[in-house]
């Protein structure tokens with residue numbers, strides 16, 4: 001477990017020692033004759049292996065559920081329940097999100113990530129915030145740095161009455177200028193589509209748990225979510241680095257679009273197993289906050305992303321999260337001995353952004369931190 005000391009401790013420590021890594025230049029690192037800097041090299045027990053088995057993730061066709069077919073809805077809830085109880089991962093097809101939107105959102109990532117570093121720095125993420133560009137994680141972690149660049153946005157659907165809030169589009173145009181207006185429009189539309197899809201999946205999850213169809217949908221209607229573009233450059237030593245280290249998503253529900261490059265792995269039945277790209281499907285996984293909302297019934301699963309030496313990998317992740325101040329408490333149908341205390345997403349978000357690097361123990365460590373009144377050292 002690596003705790004993130006709060007600023008300025010770790011930042012100043014790292015800023016001096018790792019100046020050369022303050023900007024993650026994968027091309028430069030790949031072209032240098034010597035080995036990849038030690039900060040990116042993971043311990044032996046975490047190093048990726050090439051021949052992992054393939055995880056048989058259930059493929060759930062949402063067409064029947066979305067059209068209101070009672071039998072197909074019942075079949076879908078059974079498949080969701082089985083997957084969510086075991087490892088929390090499932091695929092959804094016929095989800096209703098426009099294929100052209102999905103394709104352009106993946107292609108358009110290159111406009112940002114292939115631009116010069118000085119351009120990308122205009123959107124640099126600030127300490128403690130999740131919005132913005134993270135070219136290097138050396139400001140947050142001392143070791144086991146992820147081999148990736150990310151661009152993250154805060155998203156909320158806005159009030160029904162007013163026009164949808166345009167926070168995604170406005171953020172990128174504010175940071176990068178009017179040349180990114182079309183870019184912003186595409187990802188604004190994308191995040192709205194993913195927010196709508198996540199609410200439909202919340203209806204399915206509610207029914208699968210024997211809770212009213214509307215309970216979780218209403219809980220997340222005014223969500224304050226995070227949308228993230230993950231760009232994983234090729235690495236000359238793919239056997240020692242990780243694109244995203246082992247973690248459980250601290251959020252509630254993740255909808256992940258993968259490109260056609262393999263890399264996502266889940267830790268199931270005590271081994272890493274690949275979740276292969278499927279162009280017709282989106283990957284959905286339960287996060288820590290929803291595991292708490294189900295009082296531990298549905299599982300938030302450890303997962304990671306590996307990279308390769310030939311081609312970059314791109315993924316788009318919508319992290320559904322409730323309004324910051326909403327109390328995370330299981331509905332009475334799921335009560336019983338409490339697995340976790342009442343908390344707000346705001347508390348857990350602060351914990352993972354400022355005090356603790358999300359891993360497989362985040363919720364347990366957060367529970368200790370929360371019981372100690374949110375004291376800094378975990």
Ligand SMILES: C=C1C[C@]23C[C@H]1CC[C@H]2[C@]1(C)CCC[C@@](C)(C(=O)O)[C@H]1[C@@H]3C(=O)O
Pocket residue numbers: 130146226228244245246247248249250251319349352353357358
């Ligand atoms: C709330 C969040 C924190 C992270 C982005 C979202 C949901 C997933 C989290 C993360 C990806 C889990 C692994 C570690 C992390 C630092 C990362 O690799 O990016 C996490 C994100 C973050 O803290 O920025």
Ligand SMILES: O=C(O)CCC(=O)C(=O)O
Pocket residue numbers: 228230244249256263264265303304305315317
């Ligand atoms: O990019 C991937 O395949 C996984 C990314 C992920 O798990 C995350 O961003 O939380």
Ligand SMILES: [Fe+2]
Pocket residue numbers: 247248249254303
């Ligand atoms: Fe994740």
